[in-house]
Amino acid sequence: MAQHNYYVENELGRLRKLVIHSPDGGIGKIIPGTFADNLYDDIVHLNKMQKEYNHYVKLLLYFLDKEKAHYINQYQQTADEEKKSWCYIPGKDEYFNSDKVLDTQQLLAEIIKDEKVKLRLISAICSYEESSYAIQQVLENINDAALLAKIFITGILPAEAMGTQEDQYIFPPIPNFIFTRDIGIMVKDHILLSRMATVARRRESLLTKFLSLYYFFKDEPQKIMEIIEESDFFLYEEEERKHRIITIEGGDVMMIHPKHFVIGCSIRTSSSAVNEMVHTLFSKPELGIEKISVVKIPKNRAQMHIDTIFTQVKRNVWVLYGRFSERILRAEHISRHSYVNKLSHNPRQLEMEQVEILQFQKPTNEQYIKTKDYSIHKKLPGIESLLRQISVEDFGAKPEDVKIIYSGGNLFPHDEREQWTDSCNVVALKEGVVIGYDRNDKTADAFKEAGFNVLTTKEAFEQFENGVDPETVENTLILLPSAELSRARGGSHCMSMPLLRDKL
Numbered sequence: 001m002a003q004h005n006y007y008v009e010n011e012l013g014r015l016r017k018l019v020i021h022s023p024d025g026g027i028g029k030i031i032p033g034t035f036a037d038n039l040y041d042d043i044v045h046l047n048k049m050q051k052e053y054n055h056y057v058k059l060l061l062y063f064l065d066k067e068k069a070h071y072i073n074q075y076q077q078t079a080d081e082e083k084k085s086w087c088y089i090p091g092k093d094e095y096f097n098s099d100k101v102l103d104t105q106q107l108l109a110e111i112i113k114d115e116k117v118k119l120r121l122i123s124a125i126c127s128y129e130e131s132s133y134a135i136q137q138v139l140e141n142i143n144d145a146a147l148l149a150k151i152f153i154t155g156i157l158p159a160e161a162m163g164t165q166e167d168q169y170i171f172p173p174i175p176n177f178i179f180t181r182d183i184g185i186m187v188k189d190h191i192l193l194s195r196m197a198t199v200a201r202r203r204e205s206l207l208t209k210f211l212s213l214y215y216f217f218k219d220e221p222q223k224i225m226e227i228i229e230e231s232d233f234f235l236y237e238e239e240e241r242k243h244r245i246i247t248i249e250g251g252d253v254m255m256i257h258p259k260h261f262v263i264g265c266s267i268r269t270s271s272s273a274v275n276e277m278v279h280t281l282f283s284k285p286e287l288g289i290e291k292i293s294v295v296k297i298p299k300n301r302a303q304m305h306i307d308t309i310f311t312q313v314k315r316n317v318w319v320l321y322g323r324f325s326e327r328i329l330r331a332e333h334i335s336r337h338s339y340v341n342k343l344s345h346n347p348r349q350l351e352m353e354q355v356e357i358l359q360f361q362k363p364t365n366e367q368y369i370k371t372k373d374y375s376i377h378k379k380l381p382g383i384e385s386l387l388r389q390i391s392v393e394d395f396g397a398k399p400e401d402v403k404i405i406y407s408g409g410n411l412f413p414h415d416e417r418e419q420w421t422d423s424c425n426v427v428a429l430k431e432g433v434v435i436g437y438d439r440n441d442k443t444a445d446a447f448k449e450a451g452f453n454v455l456t457t458k459e460a461f462e463q464f465e466n467g468v469d470p471e472t473v474e475n476t477l478i479l480l481p482s483a484e485l486s487r488a489r490g491g492s493h494c495m496s497m498p499l500l501r502d503k504l
C-alpha cells in the first residue's frame with residue numbers, strides 16, 4: 001500500500017508530522033479593552049511566551065525530527081546572544097525548517113511563491129478584512145514571500161521592511177493561530193475544515209483553506225471536507241439563523257479510533273454542525289466510521305471545547321475534569337458542597353445536567369434507505385462511561401485496567417484552577433508520552449499516582465543530550481514551562497494539528 005503523507009486515525013499513535021504556529025507579534029498587540037474580542041483573558045508577555053513555546057518546539061523536534069533538535073543545539077552554542085532564538089523564527093535563514101514540524105507561516109510562504117496563489121490569497125484576505133485597494137496593492141508589490149506570510153498573520157506592515165517611519169497595522173491580529181488544533185481536523189486521509197465560531201478566528205479558517213487547497217491536498221482536493229450552511233440560510237430571520245448556523249472548531253473533534261469519532265457540541269461547535277458532521281461522515285464509506293459519539297457540554301468560556309475537559313493518554317488511560325464527570329453525582333462528592341448543592345439553582349448541578357452524551361451507530365444501507373436518518377442512537381450516562389467504553393470496546397482494554405486521571409486530583413479548588421490552565425489538554429507524542437503544563441502541580445501528582453514519570457522539558461533535554469533516545473521514553477508526562485503560554489487558554493493538544501500518526 002502506498003505510504004500516506006497525511007493520515008490520522010487515532011489520538012495516540014506515534015506522532016510523525018504536525019502543524020504548529022509559534023506565537024507571533026500579533027499577540028503583543030492585545031490590550032485589555034479587546035480581551036473579549038481576541039478570546040484572551042490577560043496580557044501575555046510575548047517574549048517569555050515565545051521562550052516557553054520554543055521548549056515545546058524543541059521537544060517536538062526531539063521526537064519527530066531529531067537532527068533538527070541537534071541543529072538547534074549546535075546553532076545556539078555559537079550564535080550571538082541576540083540571535084540565539086532566530087533558529088525558532090519562521091522566515092529567518094537560521095530557522096530549523098523541518099518537514100515534520102511545520103509552522104503555518106512557513107507553509108503560507110511556500111504556497112504564495114506561486115504568483116497566482118499569492119494574488120488569490122491577497123484578494124481573499126483584503127476582501128474579508130475590507131481593506132482599501134491601496135493596501136491590496138502594497139501587498140501585491142511585496143515579493144518576499146516570508147515577509148508577506150508574516151503580514152497575513154500578524155496584520156503588521158513592519159517599518160524596517162517597508163521603509164516607513166512606523167509599523168502600520170492593516171489587519172487585526174489573529175492571536176489564537178497558535179492553537180492549530182482548532183483550524184482543521186485530519187480524518188484518516190481527509191481533512192475536515194473548521195468553521196470558526198468567532199470573528200477573531202475567521203482569518204485562520206481562510207488561511208487554512210488555502211493551505212489545504214494549495215499545499216496539503218493540492219493533488220487531491222476531493223479529500224477536503226467542508227461543511228457549511230444550507231444554501232437558503234441567508235433567507236431566514238436572525239433568530240432562525242442562530243439555530244441553523246454551522247460552526248466547527250477542531251478542539252471539539254476527536255478521531256479517537258478508526259471506527260469511532262467523537263464530536264463536542266459546545267459554545268464553539270454548533271448543534272447544526274454536529275448534525276451535518278454525522279451525516280457527512282457516515283455518508284463516506286471510504287472513511288470507515290461506524291460510531292459517532294456526541295458530547296454536549298455547557299456553553300462556557302472555561303471549557304470552550306471538549307479537549308479542555310478530557311484527552312486520551314493511553315488506550316486505557318485518560319485525563320478528565322471531574323466536575324463534568326459522573327462522579328460529581330456521587331453522594332460523597334456532593335457532600336463537600338452540601339449547603340449549596342441542596343439549592344435547586346446550584347450552578348454546578350445545572351452544568352451537570354447540560355452534559356449529555358448521544359451515540360450514533362451507522363445504519364445499514366437498508367435502514368438508511370427506509371428512514372433517511374441516523375436517529376438510531378443511545379444515550380450514555382456520562383463522560384466516564386464514554387471513555388471506559390472506548391477503552392474497553394474499541395481498544396480491548398480490561399475494564400479493571402481503565403484509569404481516569406483527574407484534573408487537580410479531583411480536589412476542589414485545584415480541579416477547577418488547573419482545568420482553567422489546561423491540565424486536561426495533553427497531546428500524545430506516542431502512546432503514554434504526553435505533554436502538559438508545569439503549573440498544574442496537583443494534576444502532575446495524579447499522573448505520578450497513576451504510575452507515570454513526570455519530567456520537565458529541561459530534564460528531558462538533558463537526558464536526550466546525554467544520549468537517552470527519545471524512542472525509549474515510556475509512560476511519561478513531560479511538563480512545559482507555562483506561566484505565559486497558559487494565559488492564552490490552550491494546552492499542547494490545542495497547540496498541535498497532527499497530520500500523520502502511526503496506526504495502533
Ligand SMILES: NC(=[NH2+])NCCC[C@H](N)C(=O)O
Nearest residue numbers: 039179251305488489490494
Ligand atoms: N482546542 C482548544 N481547546 N483551543 C483553545 C483555544 C483558546 C483560544 N484562546 C480560544 O478561545 O479560541
